[in-house]
Amino acid sequence: MTTGLTSNAVTRLLATIGRTSLGALAGIGRIVLFALSTLRHMVTPPFYLREFTQSLINVGFLSLPVVGLTALFTGGALALQIYSGGSRFSVEAVVPQIVAIGMVRELGPVLVGLMIAARVTASVAAEIATMKVTEQIDALVTLSTHPMKYLTVPRVLAGLISVPLLVAVGDIIGIFGGWLLATQSLGFNPATYLQNTVNFLEPSDIISSLAKGAAFGFIATLMGCYYGMQSGRGAQGVGNATKSSVVAAAILILAANFILTQAFFAI
Amino acid sequence: MIELSGVHKSFGSKQILRGVDLSVARGESFVIIGGSGTGKSVTLKCILGLIAPDQGVIKVDGEEVTQTGDRDAFLSRFGMLFQGAALFDSIPVWQNVAFRLLRGTLKRPHSEAREIAIEKLRRVGLSPDVADQFPAELSGGMQKRVGLARAIAADPEIIFFDEPTTGLDPIMAGVINDLIREIVVEMGATAMTITHDMTSVRAIADKVAMLHGGKIRWTGKAADIDSGQDPYVQQFITGAPTGPIETLR
Secondary structure (H helix, E strand, O other): OHHHHHHHHHHHHHHHHHHHHHHHHHHHHHHHHHHHHHHHHHOOOOOOHHHHHHHHHHHOHHHHHHHHHHHHHHHHHHHHHHHHHHHHHOOHHHHHHHHHHHHHHHHHHHHHHHHHHHHHHHHHHHHHHHHHHOOHHHHHHHOOOOHHHHHHHHHHHHHHHHHHHHHHHHHHHHHHHHHHHHHHHOOOOHHHHHHHHHHHOOHHHHHHHHHHHHHHHHHHHHHHHHHHHOOOOHHHHHHHHHHHHHHHHHHHHHHHHHHHHHHHHOO | OEEEEEEEEEEOOEEEEEEEEEEEOOOOEEEEEOOOOOOHHHHHHHHHOOOOOOEEEEEEOOEEHHHOOOHHHHHOOEEEEOOOOOOOOOOOHHHHHOHHHOOHHHOOOHHHHHHHHHHHHHHOOOOHHHOOOOHHHOOHHHHHHHHHHHHHOOOOOEEEEEOOOOOOOHHHHHHHHHHHHHHHHHHOOEEEEEEOOHHHHHHHOOEEEEEEOOEEEEEEEHHHOOOOOOHHHHHHHHOOOOOOOOOOO
C-alpha cells in the first residue's frame, strides 16, 4: 500500500518534470523558429522604410536619455568603487584603466541591453499585443501586409543597428562619468586620466562591446515582437505578454553576455 | 462564388465548427446569424485564411483557399470591416483608408492614394477634415465608417462585415446598415456579414444562414426568415428566453 502511494507520487513528480521540460523546449523551439523567420523576412522584399525609420527613432534616438543617465551614474560609481577597493592594495592609480575596461567590455553593453529591455521590449510587446487583441494584426493580413515584415522586421533591424550605437554612446558617457568623479573628487589629473584610458583600451574591447550591443538589440526587440504576437486575449493577455517579454529579454541578454564574453575573452 | 463544405475547427478541446456547409453566389449579400461564440467570426477568418480549418474544403471561385499560390493577389480581392474597426492607431485616418494603396501590388502615388481615401471617406459620410485625424480622436460610429471606407478603398470583389453594428446606437446602426447595403449594390460586390442584430439582417441580407452548434442550422431568403418554421431560428429572431437554444441564467 505504502509502496503504491510512493510509486504514484514519484510518477506524478516525473510527469510534472517531463511536462515542464517539454513545455520549456517547445517554447525555445518557437522562439528559435520566430528568430529564423525574422531573419528570412529581413532579406526578402518588401521592405517598409517608413516603419524602419520610426523604429530607429523609437529604439535608438529616444533611448539616449535613459542610456546616458544610466552610464553616467554607473561610470561615477565604478570609479569610486575601484578607488576605494584599490586603496586597500595601494593601486588607486588604475582607476582610469579599470573604469574603461569595465564600462566598455561589460557594464556598457549589459546596462544598455537591460535598459533597452525595460524601455523598448516592454513598449514593443504592449503595442503588438494590443494590436493583436484589437484585431489590427488580422486587419494587416487582410490588407495583404505580412505582420512579420511590417511589425517585426523594422523593429528588430532597428534594434540590431541602433543598440550598438547606443552602447558606444553609453561607453563614452560611462567613461566620462568616471573621469568626472575621479578628477573632481579623487584628485586625478584630467589629461592623464584620458591618456591612460585611451592607451589601455584595445580594438578587441571595442569590437566586443559593439558586438554585444548588436546581439542584445536583436534579443530585446525580438522578444518584444515574439511575446506581443503570442499575446492572449484582453488586458490580462497584454499584461502577461509585456511581463514575459521583459523577463525573457533580460535573462537572454545576461546569458548571451556570458557566452559572448567567453567567446571574446576566454583564455 | 464562396463554398464551404464540411469545415471543422477546434481550439484545444473546444470544438467550434462541426461541419459547416454553405454556398454564397456572386453579387449576393449573405448574412450569417447566430449567438455569441457560435463560430461566426471563425468561419469568416477560415475563408480569409487567417485561421486554418482542421477539416473540410473552402473554395473561392472554385479555387481552394489553402492552395492559393499568390496570397497577396487572393487577399486583394477582399475587403473586411472588423467588429471593432481594427484601425491602426499610429497612422492618420486617410493612411488607414489608403493602407492597401500605399504599399504592395496596388501601390499608387501618395497624392493619388490620399485623393482616393478622401473620396471613400466622403462616400461613407465623413468630411475631408477627418482625414488627418488619428483613429483615437473619432467616435465609435466614425471609426466604423472609417473601417468601412478602408474595406472598400481598393474596390474589392468580396466584402466581409464582422458585426457591423455592435456597440453603436440604433440610429447610427441604421445609418451603417443603409451604407453597407448601398455600397454593396453600387459596387456589385459579394457581401458576407455576420451579426446577431436582426435589424441589420433585414436591412442588408439577400440570403440568411443560421449557425448553431457548429453547423448551419437553416438557410433561406431574408424575406422568408419570419415565416420559417425552424424553432431555433424562431427563438433567435424573437429573442425568446425559452426554446431549443440553451441559455445561461
